[in-house]
Amino acid sequence: MILKINNKDSFIKNFLSPVSRLITSATLDIGDDFVSTLAHNNSNIFLKAECKVEWEDNNDNIICLPDTNKLIKILSCLDEESIELNITNNCINYNNGKGNRFKYHLFDDSLQTNTPFDFDKINTLELDTNFTFTKESNNSMLKALPFVTETSKAYLFTEDDRVFVELGDKKLQNTDTYTTVISDKLHGEPLSYELILDVELFRLISTLNYDSAEIYINSKFKMLLLKLSIDDCKLTFVSTSYKN
Numbered sequence: 001m002i003l004k005i006n007n008k009d010s011f012i013k014n015f016l017s018p019v020s021r022l023i024t025s026a027t028l029d030i031g032d033d034f035v036s037t038l039a040h041n042n043s044n045i046f047l048k049a050e051c052k053v054e055w056e057d058n059n060d061n062i063i064c065l066p067d068t069n070k071l072i073k074i075l076s077c078l079d080e081e082s083i084e085l086n087i088t089n090n091c092i093n094y095n096n097g098k099g100n101r102f103k104y105h106l107f108d109d110s111l112q113t114n115t116p117f118d119f120d121k122i123n124t125l126e127l128d129t130n131f132t133f134t135k136e137s138n139n140s141m142l143k144a145l146p147f148v149t150e151t152s153k154a155y156l157f158t159e160d161d162r163v164f165v166e167l168g169d170k171k172l173q174n175t176d177t178y179t180t181v182i183s184d185k186l187h188g189e190p191l192s193y194e195l196i197l198d199v200e201l202f203r204l205i206s207t208l209n210y211d212s213a214e215i216y217i218n219s220k221f222k223m224l225l226l227k228l229s230i231d232d233c234k235l236t237f238v239s240t241s242y243k244n
Helices: 008-020 069-075 119-124 134-140 200-206
Strands: 002-005 027-032 033-041 045-052 052-057 061-065 083-085 092-093 101-105 129-134 153-159 164-169 178-183 197-199 212-218 225-228 231-242
Touching: 008 033, 008 045, 008 069, 033 178, 052 212, 069 101, 069 197, 119 231, 129 134, 134 178, 134 200, 197 200, 200 225, 200 231
Parallel strands: none
Antiparallel strands: 002 052, 002 083, 027 033, 027 061, 033 045, 045 231, 083 092, 092 101, 129 212, 153 164, 153 197, 164 178, 212 225, 225 231
16 A cells, blocks of 8 residues: 655645644645644643655555654655655655665554544534634734743733733732734634633744745634644644633
């Protein structure tokens, strides 16, 4: 069974790397023209990652990576941009016919990882609020983190059709805070509450090469969806709000 990846660098940077920052072992679901996986970091950040590939097989398949970072490292050693991976029951084999080859062993399917979040239910949710979030706004916000050293929380709220984030921790006494506008144009309903998010979500997407992301909010469950499309990859991050 041959898995053909036409853009190896994108596959590494925009698919495997975001997943590896959340989990070590990953289960990949391979279909006719895509590979996808779900990741959860035991906090409140969930990720569905998808990437276009070519799969020379009549059936869908599941493979379990024991160490995502290890696969990233060996793929990064390859000079070719378009690669073909031969997948058997227990390993991934590569041979470029010029003496460069590797064998990466897989976990048994019985050890596949699962996430407690059902991404199929996203399409049934009512998304009350949305806005565009640029990488420039994200980087500007993250520059303030050394000032608010105690925090791991980002409080998202709206005022006058604009979207703000306050970095800080309101459960702690006498902590420094920093507030900034992250979007000048709000679509849909303004928020009547603060969405309390893990700052790690914004750190994670800062490593990706994108211009802007679309953010959607479901007020009933206080849930944020952040969607990115980069080259042949699609990333959907979901984060639920911490309690006050």
